[in-house]
Structure formats: C-alpha cells, structure tokens
Amino acid sequence: MLFWHVPAPNEALLISGSKRRTGDAQFRIVTGHGCWVMPVKQKASVLSLSLREAEISEDCVTQQGIRLGVRAVAVFKVGDDQTSIANAARRFLSEQATMEELVGRIFAGHLRSIVGGLTVEQIIRERDRVAQEVKDGSHSEMEKLGIVVDALQIQEIADTSGYITNLAAPHAAAVASTARIAQAKADQEATEREQQAAALKAEYERDTAIKRAGFLAETEQSNARAAQAGPLSQARASQEVIEEQTALAERQASLAAQRLEAEVRRPADAEAYRLRTLAEAQRDQVRYEADARAYTERTVAQARADANTALAGSLRDGNQELIAANRTIENLPALAESAAEGLSGTQLTVLNGTDGINEIVSGIIGQGLAILNGLKPATATPAATSPPADGTGPLPRKVTRLKQDGAGSGAGSS
Amino acid sequence: MSATDETDFSPIGVIGRVTVSIPADGPGEVLLPVRGGTEAFAAWSHEPIARHTQVIVVDHTSARSVIVAPLPA
Numbered sequence: 001m002l003f004w005h006v007p008a009p010n011e012a013l014l015i016s017g018s019k020r021r022t023g024d025a026q027f028r029i030v031t032g033h034g035c036w037v038m039p040v041k042q043k044a045s046v047l048s049l050s051l052r053e054a055e056i057s058e059d060c061v062t063q064q065g066i067r068l069g070v071r072a073v074a075v076f077k078v079g080d081d082q083t084s085i086a087n088a089a090r091r092f093l094s095e096q097a098t099m100e101e102l103v104g105r106i107f108a109g110h111l112r113s114i115v116g117g118l119t120v121e122q123i124i125r126e127r128d129r130v131a132q133e134v135k136d137g138s139h140s141e142m143e144k145l146g147i148v149v150d151a152l153q154i155q156e157i158a159d160t161s162g163y164i165t166n167l168a169a170p171h172a173a174a175v176a177s178t179a180r181i182a183q184a185k186a187d188q189e190a191t192e193r194e195q196q197a198a199a200l201k202a203e204y205e206r207d208t209a210i211k212r213a214g215f216l217a218e219t220e221q222s223n224a225r226a227a228q229a230g231p232l233s234q235a236r237a238s239q240e241v242i243e244e245q246t247a248l249a250e251r252q253a254s255l256a257a258q259r260l261e262a263e264v265r266r267p268a269d270a271e272a273y274r275l276r277t278l279a280e281a282q283r284d285q286v287r288y289e290a291d292a293r294a295y296t297e298r299t300v301a302q303a304r305a306d307a308n309t310a311l312a313g314s315l316r317d318g319n320q321e322l323i324a325a326n327r328t329i330e331n332l333p334a335l336a337e338s339a340a341e342g343l344s345g346t347q348l349t350v351l352n353g354t355d356g357i358n359e360i361v362s363g364i365i366g367q368g369l370a371i372l373n374g375l376k377p378a379t380a381t382p383a384a385t386s387p388p389a390d391g392t393g394p395l396p397r398k399v400t401r402l403k404q405d406g407a408g409s410g411a412g413s414s
Numbered sequence: 415m416s417a418t419d420e421t422d423f424s425p426i427g428v429i430g431r432v433t434v435s436i437p438a439d440g441p442g443e444v445l446l447p448v449r450g451g452t453e454a455f456a457a458w459s460h461e462p463i464a465r466h467t468q469v470i471v472v473d474h475t476s477a478r479s480v481i482v483a484p485l486p487a
Contacts, residue, residue, distance in 0.1 A: 080448075080449060080451075081477045082477075132442060135440070148453070
C-alpha cells in the first residue's frame with residue numbers, strides 16, 4: 001500500500017506532523033508495526049537501529065605514562081528505547097551514512113580516557129576492567145547521543161616504546177633459558193642415552209662377536225670332527241680289517257703250524273719214535289741176543305764144563321757108556337738133519353696141516369730117539385778119542401755146527 | 415501494539431545478570447530482558463557486584479541507566 005508504512009525489525013519509523021506524539025517528542029516513533037502516513041500532511045523517515053562499527057586508531061598514554069598506538073573497533077547501535085531513538089534521530093537522521101565516522105571520532109577521545117585509566121598489564125590481561133572503563137568513560141556521553149556501545153574491541157596495540165617487549169623480556173629470557181636448559185638437558189640426556197646405547201651396542205656387538213666366534217669355533221670343531229669322522233671310521237674299518245687279517249694270518253699260521261705239526265712233526269716224531277723204538281728194540285734185541293748168546297755160551301760152556309767134568313769124572317770112573325751116549329746125543333741133531341734131508345727129497349703129502357707135519361717130525365724124531373736108544377748099548381768109544389775137556393776136541397764127521405748169530409768160537413764169551 | 419507500551423516501559427523490578435562487574439564508584443553493565451530481547455544497561459549499585467551475579471533493578475536513572483541490587487538468595 002502506498003500510505004501504509006511498515007518499519008523493518010531493525011528500523012524505527014519516525015513520523016512527523018502527526019497529532020499523536022510519543023510523550024513530549026515532536027514526532028511519533030513507530031517500531032515493530034505499520035501505520036498510516038498521510039500524504040502531504042505527514043512525513044515518515046526511517047532510522048536504522050542496526051549494528052554499526054567504528055574503527056578507531058589512536059595514540060594513547062596509559063596510566064603508567066607509556067605511549068601505545070591503540071587500534072580499536074567500537075560496535076554500537078541506536079538504543080531500542082524511545083529516548084535513545086529520539087536522541088539519535090535528532091542528531092543523526094540526515095547523517096546516517098557518516099554516523100560511524102562521527103561516533104568514531106567521538107569515541108576516540110573516550111578511548112584515550114579509557115586507556116589512560118588502565119595500565120598496560122590491565123589492557124592486556126583484564127577484559128573486565130577494560131569493559132568497566134569503557135562503560136565509565138563513554139556511557140553517559142553515548143547516552144546523550146542515543147547510542148548504546150555493545151563492545152569495544154582493542155584490535156592492536158603498537159608498542160612504540162618497546163615496553164611490552166621489555167615487559168615480556170624477562171619472561172621471554174626465562175622461557176628461552178628454560179628452553180635452552182631443557183634443550184641442553186635433552187641434548188645431554190640424548191647424548192648420554194646415545195653413548196649408553198653405543199656402549200651397549202658395542203657390548204652387544206662384542207657379545208655377539210664372542211658368541212659368533214664361539215659358534216664358529218663349534219661349527220669348525222664339528223666340521224673338523226665330521227671331516228675326521230670319515231678317515232677315522234675308515235681307519236677304524238681298516239684297523240678292523242687289519243685286525244681281522246692279522247687274526248686270519250694268525251689262524252693261517254696256527255693252521256700251518258698245526259698242519260706242519262700234523263704233517264711233518266708228528267710223522268717225524270712217529271718216525272723218530274719208530275726209529276728209536278726200533279733202535280731200542282734192536283738194542284734190546286742185540287742185548288738180549290748178546291745176553292742170550294752169552295748165556296747160551298755160558299750155559300754151553302757150563303754144560304761143556306759140566307760135561308767135561310762129568311766126562312773127566314766118568315773117564316776117571318771109566319763110564320764109557322755115558323761117553324758114548326754123550327756122543328750120540330751130540331750127534332743127534334745131525335741125525336735129525338739127515339732125516340730131514342731124507343724127507344726133503346720125498347714126494348710127501350702131508351695131511352692134517354701142521355699137525356701132520358709135527359706128527360711126522362715127532363715120529364721121525366721118535367724113531368731117531370728109538371734108533372738112538374737102540375744104538376746106545378752098541379756105542380763104544382775108545383777113551384783115547386774122548387774129546388778134550390775144553391770142547392775143542394775132534395768132533396764126529398757128520399756133525400754140522402749149529403749156526404749161532406754172531407758166533408765165533410762161542411766158548412768163554414759170557 | 416500501542417506506543418504506550420514502548421513509552422511507558424520501565425525496567426524496574428526486572429531481574430537481570432551482571433555482564434561487567436559493577437565497581438563501588440562506577441557503572442557496570444547488566445543484561446536485562448526487555449521488549450522480547452535482552453538489552454545491556456549501565457548499572458550502578460551501592461556495593462560492588464561481581465560478574466554473572468543475578469541482580470534486580472531497583473531504580474532507573476535514565477533511559478539506559480539503572481540502579482541494581484543483588485538478588486537476595
């Protein structure tokens with residue numbers, strides 16, 4: 001609608017020429033709702049109630065007399081109440097565009113007083129004190145203008161005298177020294193740790209080297225042992241072989257010895273024994289034969305002697321018959337031999353084996369003996385022909401000498 | 415709706431909160447619920463009042479200035 005004016009929430013509608021007035025104001029203030037504005041008769045203007053800001057840059061001196069270049073931002077608005085709107089409208093309605101500048105200039109003086117009531121430390125640290133000072137320094141002044149200061153923000157403090165730097169210096173130095181000390185300590189510790197680590201590393205390396213050497217030695221030992229094992233076992237095997245061969249050789253030697261014993265010595269021994277036995281037997285035989293011969297001869301000699309003695313006795317006694325018998329007996333073997341010679345020429349079949357022969361022989365001998373007995377009385381020998389006592393007298397013609405081994409003249413050989 | 419509401423608005427009896435501590439000799443600031451929002455008023459008091467303390471407005475000296483007292487617990 002053309003004559004129906006509605007202010008925005010951040011605007012105040014100022015209607016002049018209206019009969020209805022707010023309090024004793026010369027104009028009507030409308031906020032939050034619309035109203036009719038009569039053309040020609042009434043005039044409506046709009047005052048913005050929105051937030052504005054003013055930048056202030058000012059050289060200020062603090063409570064301690066220190067010069068600071070302060071750059072601040074003041075955030076303000078026209079107050080929402082009737083009084084403030086009226087005051088502001090009266091002052092700024094036609095200069096709304098330059099309102100920030102105007103307010104900023106006004107506020108710069110206030111900023112000086114605000115900063116002048118504070119120390120640097122308070123400005124830096126105590127927001128509450130700063131706000132109090134802002135209130136204290138600017139509230140009544142701003143209220144005259146119908147302005148409410150929402151905030152004063154100090155954006156920058158230029159430290160022209162170096163006060164803040166100096167203020168910070170001890171702390172900075174302390175902090176720096178602390179930092180350096182910490183750094184040094186850390187370096188020291190790091191170095192210590194590094195050295196310790198290096199020492200430990202060296203120690204471990206040494207241990208490792210020792211262990212490695214030990215293992216290497218063990219390995220070498222094992223290798224050597226393994227390398228030796230072959231030759232050693234070979235040597236052992238060859239030793240065993242040699243032992244076996246030795247045993248075999250011994251066995252062979254013993255076998256040879258046994259064989260020698262069996263084949264050579266025993267037979268030799270046997271032969272020797274045989275020979276010895278034979279020799280002994282021969283010797284014994286010879287001895288016995290000699291003994292027998294000696295005995296025989298002795299006996300013969302004895303018999304001869306006895307015979308001669310008897311002969312001598314009989315000769316002395318005149319025992320002629322006995323002498324003749326004696327001669328016959330002496331000749332008996334010859335007789336028997338001649339009988340045997342007679343038999344040998346005959347074709348005689350002998351039955352009944354050896355017994356037959358014996359019978360014949362005994363018969364012959366019996367006959368001979370019978371003949372001998374028959375002859376006995378007929379024998380008469382002259383005494384002149386008696387054999388000498390030593391048995392070397394003349395023997396009958398047909399007496400064959402009995403062969404005697406090794407017989408010479410057997411008499412007196414005992 | 416009517417302009418008298420706005421004109422005759424009085425913050426007396428309103429309970430607010432101190433946003434800038436009130437010293438004994440100077441103004442602090444209180445935030446009061448006014449006209450559906452909250453507005454900051456310069457506040458004086460007979461005794462220093464710390465920040466964030468609940469206060470009650472006992473008087474107002476101008477459009478944007480009030481006298482407050484600590485809210486009895």
